[in-house]
Amino acid sequence: MTETIKHQLNHRTIRFFEDRAIKPEDLDQLWDVMNRTATSNGLQASSIIRVTDPQIKDDIAKVCNQFYVADLPELYIFIVDSRRIQRIAEEKNYKGDEYRSMDFFFKGFTDGALMAQNLTNAIESLGLGAVYLGSILNDPQTMIDILGLPELTFPVLGLGFGYPNDNPEKKPRMKMELKLHENGYTEPDSYMEALAEYDQEMTHYYDTRQKNQRSDTYTDQVTRALANVPEKRAKIMQVVERQGFDLKLNNGND
Ligand SMILES: Cc1cc2nc3c(=O)[nH]c(=O)nc-3n(C[C@H](O)[C@H](O)[C@H](O)COP(=O)(O)O)c2cc1C
Numbered sequence: 129m130t131e132t133i134k135h136q137l138n139h140r141t142i143r144f145f146e147d148r149a150i151k152p153e154d155l156d157q158l159w160d161v162m163n164r165t166a167t168s169n170g171l172q173a174s175s176i177i178r179v180t181d182p183q184i185k186d187d188i189a190k191v192c193n194q195f196y197v198a199d200l201p202e203l204y205i206f207i208v209d210s211r212r213i214q215r216i217a218e219e220k221n222y223k224g225d226e227y228r229s230m231d232f233f234f235k236g237f238t239d240g241a242l243m244a245q246n247l248t249n250a251i252e253s254l255g256l257g258a259v260y261l262g263s264i265l266n267d268p269q270t271m272i273d274i275l276g277l278p279e280l281t282f283p284v285l286g287l288g289f290g291y292p293n294d295n296p297e298k299k300p301r302m303k304m305e306l307k308l309h310e311n312g313y314t315e316p317d318s319y320m321e322a323l324a325e326y327d328q329e330m331t332h333y334y335d336t337r338q339k340n341q342r343s344d345t346y347t348d349q350v351t352r353a354l355a356n357v358p359e360k361r362a363k364i365m366q367v368v369e370r371q372g373f374d375l376k377l378n379n380g381n382d
Pocket residue numbers: 139140141142143192194259260261262263264285298299
């Protein structure tokens with residue numbers, strides 16, 4: 129097994145970190161890795177905001193509703209960046225405005241997510257740990273205001289990382305055969321049956337883990353997540369439109 133795969137198979141989210149800065153030479157390498165990530169059409173339509181101001185970290189922690197966000201040694205917010213594409217188009221006297229399209233939005237969104245995971249692999253290979261922050265989208269408009277994001281940009285995902293001060297157990301996953309389909313989509317007759325063993329495994333994981341012990345199962349988490357979608361998160365496309373992207377929802381089939 130390669131060292132890379134060993135690190136990937138040992139992945140655990142780390143939420144607590146030592147109060148210690150990452151070595152500048154390691155940071156340089158991590159930035160190079162982000163920059164080397166594959167990118168849709170080579171357009172590089174995403175950017176990263178590195179947050180170093182403690183006040184901004186506090187404000188983001190409030191949006192995330194997760195107190196540990198304020199103490200993250202490194203905090204990056206990946207964003208869709210059609211703004212740079214627009215600027216380039218204007219400087220080249222290009223007359224169209226396709227940079228407003230959802231096609232460009234999704235190119236930037238995918239690029240941002242891929243950069244974040246490429247960075248995470250590199251972080252873990254250095255013996256550091258990382259936590260994703262999807263919770264920045266609990267309130268997309270406030271995130272935009274906090275970071276002063278201009279039109280044609282949009283937050284995708286946060287990532288915090290540093291030297292781990294935590295050693296959580298590995299969280300079990302459902303069987304790969306439920307996710308890996310061959311030549312088309314297949315479904316079991318009953319997911320409750322197909323997932324019964326996994327639910328037991330998760331119950332054991334939550335019962336026996338060191339921190340935050342609780343009684344829980346995966347299938348209960350699914351219904352709880354569905355019942356708890358924050359209102360501002362559910363209305364995310366309204367903010368995408370406010371940022372200048374064209375949803376083209378009223379154009380019928382044309
Ligand atoms: C897109 C995405 C968003 C996430 N958002 C958060 C978050 O806001 N806060 C958090 O503590 N963990 C977050 N996580 C981490 C997940 O909770 C974690 O990956 C999952 O519970 C599995 O645990 P593991 O990564 O330790 O295997 C996120 C993960 C992903 C992939």
